[in-house]
Amino acid sequence: MSAAAPASAPGAPPAPPPSDGDKDDRLVSVGRVRRLLMTPEVGAGSAAVLVFVGFTLVSPVFASQAGLANFLDPAATMGIMAIAVALLMIGGEFDLSTGVLTGSTALVTALAVTELNMNVWLGILLSLGFALAVGAVNGVMVHLTKLPSFIVTLGMMFVLWGLNYAVTQRLTGQVTVSGVRQYSGYDSARALFGSAVGPFQVSLVWWLLLTAVGAIVLLKSRWGNWIFALGGNSDAARAVGVPVMRVRVGLFMTTAAAAWLVGTLTVIRYGNATVTSGIGLEFYFIIAAVIGGCLLTGGAGSVIGASIGALIFGMVQQGMPLVGLPSEFFRTILGLVLLAAVLVNLWIKKRAMKVTS
Amino acid sequence: MSENPALTAPPDHATTTPVLEVRAITKSFGRVTALRDVTCAVREGEVTCVLGDNGAGKSTFIKTLSGYHAPDSGEMLIDGEPVRFSSPRDALDRGIATVYQDLAIAPLMPVWRNFFLGSEPTRLGMIRTREAKRIVVEEMAKMGISVRDPDQPIGTMSGGERQCVAIARAVYFGARVLILDEPTAALGVRQSGVVLKYVMRARERGLGVIFITHNPNHAYLVGDHFVLLKRGQTVSDMTREETTLRGLAQEMAGGAELEALEHELGRAAQTA
Numbered sequence: 001m002s003a004a005a006p007a008s009a010p011g012a013p014p015a016p017p018p019s020d021g022d023k024d025d026r027l028v029s030v031g032r033v034r035r036l037l038m039t040p041e042v043g044a045g046s047a048a049v050l051v052f053v054g055f056t057l058v059s060p061v062f063a064s065q066a067g068l069a070n071f072l073d074p075a076a077t078m079g080i081m082a083i084a085v086a087l088l089m090i091g092g093e094f095d096l097s098t099g100v101l102t103g104s105t106a107l108v109t110a111l112a113v114t115e116l117n118m119n120v121w122l123g124i125l126l127s128l129g130f131a132l133a134v135g136a137v138n139g140v141m142v143h144l145t146k147l148p149s150f151i152v153t154l155g156m157m158f159v160l161w162g163l164n165y166a167v168t169q170r171l172t173g174q175v176t177v178s179g180v181r182q183y184s185g186y187d188s189a190r191a192l193f194g195s196a197v198g199p200f201q202v203s204l205v206w207w208l209l210l211t212a213v214g215a216i217v218l219l220k221s222r223w224g225n226w227i228f229a230l231g232g233n234s235d236a237a238r239a240v241g242v243p244v245m246r247v248r249v250g251l252f253m254t255t256a257a258a259a260w261l262v263g264t265l266t267v268i269r270y271g272n273a274t275v276t277s278g279i280g281l282e283f284y285f286i287i288a289a290v291i292g293g294c295l296l297t298g299g300a301g302s303v304i305g306a307s308i309g310a311l312i313f314g315m316v317q318q319g320m321p322l323v324g325l326p327s328e329f330f331r332t333i334l335g336l337v338l339l340a341a342v343l344v345n346l347w348i349k350k351r352a353m354k355v356t357s
Numbered sequence: 358m359s360e361n362p363a364l365t366a367p368p369d370h371a372t373t374t375p376v377l378e379v380r381a382i383t384k385s386f387g388r389v390t391a392l393r394d395v396t397c398a399v400r401e402g403e404v405t406c407v408l409g410d411n412g413a414g415k416s417t418f419i420k421t422l423s424g425y426h427a428p429d430s431g432e433m434l435i436d437g438e439p440v441r442f443s444s445p446r447d448a449l450d451r452g453i454a455t456v457y458q459d460l461a462i463a464p465l466m467p468v469w470r471n472f473f474l475g476s477e478p479t480r481l482g483m484i485r486t487r488e489a490k491r492i493v494v495e496e497m498a499k500m501g502i503s504v505r506d507p508d509q510p511i512g513t514m515s516g517g518e519r520q521c522v523a524i525a526r527a528v529y530f531g532a533r534v535l536i537l538d539e540p541t542a543a544l545g546v547r548q549s550g551v552v553l554k555y556v557m558r559a560r561e562r563g564l565g566v567i568f569i570t571h572n573p574n575h576a577y578l579v580g581d582h583f584v585l586l587k588r589g590q591t592v593s594d595m596t597r598e599e600t601t602l603r604g605l606a607q608e609m610a611g612g613a614e615l616e617a618l619e620h621e622l623g624r625a626a627q628t629a
Contacts, residue, residue, distance in 0.1 A: 220484055222477040225466075229474050232463025239457070240475035241446050299465045349465075 040293020040301065043344050044308040047291075047337075051312055055319040062322055069199035075314025076203040077262045079307045081281070082288035083214040084258035086306035088251045089289050090218070092231030092298025093142060093149040095255045096282045097134065097156035103278030104160045105131050105263030107168055110177035110273035120185035120268075124193075128260050134160070135256025139249030149252075157282070164275045178272035186268070194269035203265050207307070210258075214303035227251065231298025287334060288313050291341040295349065312337065374437045375400050376565045377422070377453060377534045382431030384417055391417035392589045394431070399534060399565035404556060406576035407569045408609050409586035415569050418586065419538050422567065423455035424448030454532035456523045456540065464512030468504060469493045471511045472526050496525045500558050502551075517548030521555045534565040541575050553579050573605040585609060 055062040062071075081098060088095055105127045112123040138156055142149045168177060180186060195202045218224040226247045229237035238244045259278075267273045290296070291312055292305025316334060321327045375398035384392040392414050399405040409415045420426045422433075424442030433440050435451055442448040445455070462471045469490045478485045478492075490507040497504045502521055511519060520540050527535055537556065541549040556579050560566055570576050576583060582596045585608055593608055600608070 216483075220486070221482055222479055222484055225470050225474060225477055225484065228466050228470065229463045232465050236462055237474065239445070241449070242475045295465075299463055 040305040040345065040348065041308065043348070044292050044305045044312070044341070047341075048308050048312050048315070051315050051319070055315065055323055058323040059319075062319055066199055067318075067322070069201075071314040071318035072204055072311075073201050073314070074317055075311045076201065076207040077265060078284060078288055078313050079207040079310035080203070080210055080262055080265075081255075081258050081285040082292065082306040082310040083210050083303050084255040085285040086289040086292060086294050086301050086303055087214060087218060087227060088255050089286070089294040089296070090231050090298060090301040091227045091248065091251045092234065093248065093251065094153060094286070095138065095252060096150065096153040097138065097160055098153075098255050098259050098285055099278045099281030099283070100157050100160045100164065101131060101134060101256060101259035101278065102262040102266070102281060103273070103275065104134075104164055105260040106267035106273035106277060107164055107177060107263075107275065109264060109267050110180050111168065111171060113180050113183045114177055115171055118183070120180065120183050120189045122185070123180075123183075124189060124264055124268075127264065128257070131256040131260035131263075132253050135253035136249055138256070139252030142252070143245050143248045161279065168275050175276070176272055176274040180267060180273075181271040186271075189268050192268075193265050201269070203269075206261065206265070207310075211303060211307040218303050223247065223250075228299060231295075231300075233299070284313060284334075287338050290338060290345070293341075293345055293348075295345065300349070309341075373400050375434070376436060377567070378432075378434045378437075379422065379428075380432040380434070382421060382428040382433065384421055384426055384428050390589055392421065392428070395586065395589070395591050396594070397567070397584045397591070399567050401533070401565050402560055402563045403581045404560050404566040404568055404579050406580035406583045407567060407586060408571060408573060408576055408583060408605070410571055410609070412588070413586040414589035415571075415586060416538075417589075419455060419536055419569055422448070422536055423453060449530075449532075452531060452533035453536065454527035454530070454534070455536040455538065456520065456527060457538045462511050462519060462523070465510050467508045468511045468514070468522060469507040472496075472507075472522060472529075476530055492529070496529045497522070500525050500528075500555055502555075515548055516544050517551040520544075520552045524552075524555055524559060528559060528562065528564065532564065534567065535559055536567045536569070538569050539571070540568070541570065541572060549575060571609075573602060573609050577602040577605055 052063070061067050081102070085095065085098060108127040108130050109120075109123040112118045112126050113120050118126070134156065138149070138153055141147070141152050145152070165175070168175060193202065218227060226237060226242045229242055230244060230247050230251075234244055234248075237247075263273075263278070266277065288309035289301065289306045291309030292302055292307065294301030294306065313334065316337065317327075317330055320330055320333065325333075378398040380396050381394045382392055382396075383390065383394060395414070395418060397405060397407065397418075407415060407418060417426065421428050424445045424447050427441060433442070435453075440451065442451070442453075448455075463474070466474075469486075472493045473484075473489050478489055493507045494504050500521060502518065502525075511522065514522070524535060524537070524540075540552050540556075544552065553575060556566055556568060560579070566579075568576065568579060580597060582594065583600060583605060584591060585593045585595075595605075
């Protein structure tokens with residue numbers, strides 16, 4: 001490791017790194033501690049701690065039970081989506097239809113229950129089937145056409161957006177479908193999707209559970225290895241026998257299923273669904289995933305990081321008015337956090353790929 | 358006649374059955390005949406170099422051997438038994454592993470994840486991470502490369518080392534024949550040396566190696582015999598004893614063609 005050695009001269013062949021004698025062919029080593037500090041989770045985690053401490057210092061109520069519940073609530077639904085979106089982004093794809101789909105799934109459940117006099121559980125299952133079908137269509141189209149998923153899912157987003165309005169209007173004459181609470185099966189569904197312990201919502205449990213499951217799948221299962229490879233080099237993955245189509249379609253179906261869960265949590269908790277819900281949220285999910293260390297080019301990222309990204313989102317959203325910052329600036333602040341995170345990620349990637357020679 | 362001390366005697370051609378053999382294979386795409394009556398064999402512990410200029414049919418030849426294309430006619434034999442590959446996976450399952458020039462790796466993924474990609478060792482669906490990392494270190498050590506940290510992104514390795522990981526991977530997963538697609542084409546002199554040493558290690562371990570290249574210098578360093586392709590046809594098939602480096606280079610450049618070129622360039626230089 002001759003740090004003083006100059007970079008290879010221009011015009012020279014792709015030379016081996018200048019080094020000490022016969023050791024030039026072994027792996028370059030990066031210190032484990034340094035590598036740990038460079039992981040996206042640590043970066044996002046320190047940012048989260050900083051935000052939390054900052055808000056608490058200005059307004060101690062931020063750290064009270066009510067304060068915690070206040071920011072953990074939006075963080076939970078954001079986090080559930082960010083986990084799935086992070087997995088998809090690590091796999092090298094985007095999904096812009098996720099936001100609107102959280103609204104669509106809630107509407108499907110609400111409409112099925114109220115219009116068809118259906119048991120709430122059946123409505124929820126029907127909605128799950130709908131979500132998985134949407135995810136499968138997204139995934140299969142992206143896989144077969146090789147079109148950018150950005151375009152394919154943008155199309156899907158507008159299709160769903162229009163359907164949300166049109167179908168709801170035509171069936172009910174309204175923009176909100178309410179009254180789900182009166183139907184059979186609601187109470188048991190509420191226990192799972194709409195209950196709360198004190199000020200803490202059950203969505204928090206779903207979020208933590210899915211963070212754990214997502215992290216284990218990504219880091220420990222072969223599917224996780226395939227997801228990294230799909231985003232890192234999908235041709236290479238195919239060449240060594242990874243079932244590329246199944247992984248890709250599976251990822252789109254996972255984000256759709258997460259959207260279904262968020263839609264279900266909403267419709268059961270409030271007992272109604274409205275046509276405007278979910279619109280525009282897809283960018284928040286992507287922002288949370290990127291703050292957590294996902295590269296837009298795929299191949300790298302973290303589930304835990306994405307969850308921390310969602311936590312930061314919740315804290316900033318709820319903390320700003322609390323400390324006297326005008327909440328109209330929320331999106332501006334979020335944008336700045338995103339830019340900062342992207343710059344840090346870029347730096348991390350460069351450090352990780354740098355051959356110290 | 359530089360005799361390479363690393364070269365041990367190749368197996369006796371008369372007595373051993375080639376582990377992989379192709380006889381008179383032909384492959385056309387529309388009106389273009391990419392391969393015509395190409396014959397080639399490789400035995401265990403032997404390096405067969407397939408040389409050819411651009412457009413000689415090397416890529417089609419590799420893709421036929423590795424199961425991407427089925428030949429239109431001709432025979433492929435493994436251990437003397439006729440076979441037909443239905444897919445690259447099929448060829449791989451029969452021990453024919455191909456290492457492509459554009460390395461099949463995901464650069465940001467750790468070395469060990471790349472090594473086991475598609476064939477992860479699992480228990481109850483979970484990857485046995487510790488075992489996987491240990492195996493990577495061991496397998497690379499067997500080939501003379503010390504991997505200190507299998508968690509290193511593979512993109513941080515040099516081109517030669519990445520080739521070596523790809524080869525080690527193929528060897529570990531039970532390859533009997535290694536097909537190397539221009540493994541030194543994109544490398545500098547020193548990195549090429551690493552890969553060539555590695556090819557010799559694979560040969561010593563009893564693998565048959567088909568080494569595709571357009572570099573006669575590299576071919577002559579490791580080859581036991583040499584097949585020359587030109588416009589999809591075998592123009593010569595020589596053992597190491599039957600040729601020299603100069604002969605090989607001459608043959609490859611097309612002998613007379615090279616002389617003509619020398620002449621032409623010489624004259625151009627004079628008139629300039």
